[in-house]
Amino acid sequence: MSISLEEVEHVALLARLELGPAEKEAYTQQLNAILGYMEKLNELDTENVEPMAHVLPLANVFREDEVKPGLAPEAALDQAPDKHDNQFRVPKIV
Amino acid sequence: MxxxxxxxxxxxxxxxxxxxxxxxxxxxxxxxxxxxxxxxxxxxxxxxxxxxxxxxxxxxxxxxxxxxxxxxxxxxxxxxxxxxxxxxxxxxxxxxxxxxxxxxxxxxxxxxxxxxxxxxxxxxxxxxxxxxxxxxxxxxxxxxxxxxxxxxxxxxxxxxxxxxxxxxxxxxxxxxxxxxxxxxxxxxxxxxxxxxxxxxxxxxxxxxxxxxxxxxxxxxxxxxxxxxxxxxxxxxxxxxxxxxxxxxxxxxxxxxxxxxxxxxxxxxxxxxxxxxxxxxxxxxxxxxxxxxxGRVKEHLPELPDARKHRLMQDYGLSAYDAGVITASRDLADYFDACVAAYPQAKTVANWLMGDFSRLLNSYNLEPRQAPVSPAELVELMVMIDRGKISGKMGKTVLEEMFATGKKAKDVVAEKGLAQISDAESLRPIIQEVIAANPGPVEDFRQGKEKALGFLVGQVMRATRGQANPALVNELLKESMN
Structure with missing residues (x-):
């Protein structure tokens, strides 16, 4: 499998990254190198290997259903580039 | 379509x-x-x-x-x-x-x-x-x-x-x-x-x-x-x-x-x-x-279908009535609380599906938010059974209970809605009605049952609806025969 320049542009758009022509070219090559390595891994027989859901051999880590105070609104909004009435203000997107 | x-x-x-x-x-x-x-x-x-x-x-x-x-x-x-x-x-x-x-x-x-x-x-x-x-x-x-x-x-x-x-x-x-x-x-x-x-x-x-x-x-x-x-x-x-x-x-x-x-x-x-x-x-x-x-399954509460069937089996409610009452857990809980104190389940069902639901809707409330508790609704039903108020009065009283949050007996006392159920207070009114309506009285004596309805209506009017209609019926017949 290889990745095209158009696919790199598509993924960049989804990630809201603005890439110049040279960057697009560079990322296309790098992503292809990574996918090439995946091809190498594909040579292994994984027929009887369960897909891994997590790197740690753990399951069922829980917290109890208890309420604790969070941040004061002023603190929560402290780093917001724009705010109004204790709310974050953002450009309208419908 | x-x-x-x-x-x-x-x-x-x-x-x-x-x-x-x-x-x-x-x-x-x-x-x-x-x-x-x-x-x-x-x-x-x-x-x-x-x-x-x-x-x-x-x-x-x-x-x-x-x-x-x-x-x-x-x-x-x-x-x-x-x-x-x-x-x-x-x-x-x-x-x-x-x-x-x-x-x-x-x-x-x-x-x-x-x-x-x-x-x-x-x-x-x-x-x-x-x-x-x-x-x-x-x-x-x-x-x-x-x-x-x-x-x-x-x-x-x-x-x-x-x-x-x-x-x-x-x-x-x-x-x-x-x-x-x-x-x-x-x-x-x-x-x-x-x-x-x-x-x-x-x-x-x-x-x-x-x-x-x-x-x-x-x-x-x-x-x-x-x-x-x-x-x-x-x-x-x-x-x-x-x-x-x-x-x-x-x-x-x-x-x-x-x-x-x-x-x-x-x-x-x-x-x-x-x-x-x-x-x-x-x-x-x-x-x-x-x-x-297994543990969650074991602790599952009674589900709507099971509850519906229980209401049909234990209280003889129709599938329709049981379905309406169990559609909301709130209403079903209210029903259960009422019948625990007042075993005439069909009467409870009628009130809950009728005037009670209508009033909840008009005040935009859930049953658990009703200003009338199950015990207070039961009191109202008991007053009707004992002839203290008529069934028709009961509707007015329930409306007043919703509007004011007062208990049935206080509403009845304040508004003068108590039903007149003792014969001695009714007799003079009945005599007056008989004296004032010789035509219908004569009709009744000739066997026209319809005339009795008219006379009962006159007594009810004279008592502003407070007379016990069954008693009025009985006393009228007694006085004319």
Missing amino acids: SGDYEAVIGLEVHVELKTKSKVFCPCSTEFGAPPNTHVCPVCLGLPGVLPVLNKQVVELALRAALALNCRVAAFCKFDRKNYYYPDLPKNYQISQYDLPLALDGYLEIDTEYGSKRVGIIRIHMEEDAGKLIHEGEALNPGKYSLVDYNRTGVPLLEIVSQPDMTSPEEARAYLEKLKAVLQYTDVSDCRMEEGSLRCDANVSVRPAGSTELWTKTEVKNMNSFRSVQRALAYEIERQIGLYEGGEQVVQETMAWDEAHGVTVPMRSKEEAHDYRYFPEPDLVPLRIEAEWI
């Missing part, structure tokens, strides 16, 4: 779980708090934080899964659903993708053709997003939106049905039943007006009797069960209209416009459906042992 087509409807329902704290952080889930007062670094998606799963979320999700006859997965995990939208501070929603909590369930619904099983494809857990308020008005939209993240991270269940429903009425019956099951099991409040239950619909039409699936549309923005029913009816007609006119249905998302009663295409978010799911590295998977499932 035209007879040549049938509809194919599947519903996707989101419900907020009734936990105290959010799904991955200890912030409160309370509804209606001032903006951004229930937020913390985890639900705001600040760098370097780790989500930790609330155990009660899994407990409630299991309860829903079992009450909806699903198979619970022995192993499941969380995934990231990636998209950019300001209601989502992390730019991904933690959800479940290829290994959801539960699969293959069903819900029995009542239709005009009898009972029907609607399949449930899957149930999965996820987090809710924040709330956006757009500045400006419809005609003069602003350039900005305001974001409140209190709802971000409130636990949600997504329940996806099979496309098994064939009419807007069946879709509504499914929603009513689903709501009842989730309320009975204390999984969710299911208050659509507070957004704790939301519903999207997939709908297509096809030639009646066919098994093929034609192009479907997704309908969103329906804010009540009634609007779901209306929106589906409209959308089905719209699709049939297109085919009849030689056109095709386009697969797209439609928004229901409540004010105009139409569905309109939503401007699609560009690339919105390329979610690039991948396993959530910050959360370890879940292994749900049979023992846990």
Whole structure:
């Protein structure tokens, strides 16, 4: 499998990254190198290997259903580039 | 719907779980708090934080899964659903993708053709997003939106049905039943007006009797069960209209416009459906042992269908009455509290389905919020049985109890509504009525029973409706014979 320049542009758009022509070219090559390595891994027989859901051999880590105070609104909004009435203000997107 | 087509409807329902704290952080889930007062670094998606799963979320999700006859997965995990939208501070929603909590369930619904099983494809857990308020008005939209993240991270269940429903009425019956099951099991409040239950619909039409699936549309923005029913009816007609006119249905998302009663295409978010799911590295998977499932199953409360049958069996209620009363757990609880003190179940059912429900609706209250407690309603019914007030007066008294919060006996005393049930107080009035109406009295003596009704009416009028009609009847006959 290889990745095209158009696919790199598509993924960049989804990630809201603005890439110049040279960057697009560079990322296309790098992503292809990574996918090439995946091809190498594909040579292994994984027929009887369960897909891994997590790197740690753990399951069922829980917290109890208890309420604790969070941040004061002023603190929560402290780093917001724009705010109004204790709310974050953002450009309208419908 | 035209007879040549049938509809194919599947519903996707989101419900907020009734936990105290959010799904991955200890912030409160309370509804209606001032903006951004229930937020913390985890639900705001600040760098370097780790989500930790609330155990009660899994407990409630299991309860829903079992009450909806699903198979619970022995192993499941969380995934990231990636998209950019300001209601989502992390730019991904933690959800479940290829290994959801539960699969293959069903819900029995009542239709005009009898009972029907609607399949449930899957149930999965996820987090809710924040709330956006757009500045400006419809005609003069602003350039900005305001974001409140209190709802971000409130636990949600997504329940996806099979496309098994064939009419807007069946879709509504499914929603009513689903709501009842989730309320009975204390999984969710299911208050659509507070957004704790939301519903999207997939709908297509096809030639009646066919098994093929034609192009479907997704309908969103329906804010009540009634609007779901209306929106589906409209959308089905719209699709049939297109085919009849030689056109095709386009697969797209439609928004229901409540004010105009139409569905309109939503401007699609560009690339919105390329979610690039991948396993959530910050959360370890879940292994749900049979023992846990067994424990939840054992503690499942009585479900609506079982309760309906109990009301029919124990109290002799009709299927219809039992169905109406058990459709809401609240009303069923109210019924049980009444019959515990007053065993004439049919009388209780009549009051609850009649005037009591009418008054609740007019005050926009749930049964548990009624200003009249079950004990107070029982007092009223007892006063009627003992002839202290007439049944007709009872309705007026109940209205007054709703309006003022007063007890039946106080309302009766204050308004002078007590029924006159002693013969000695009624006799002089009866004599007056007989003296004043010689014609009808003569008619009655000639055997015209109808004349008696007229005379009873005169006594009732003279006593402003307070006389006990049965007693008046008896005394009149006695005085004229």
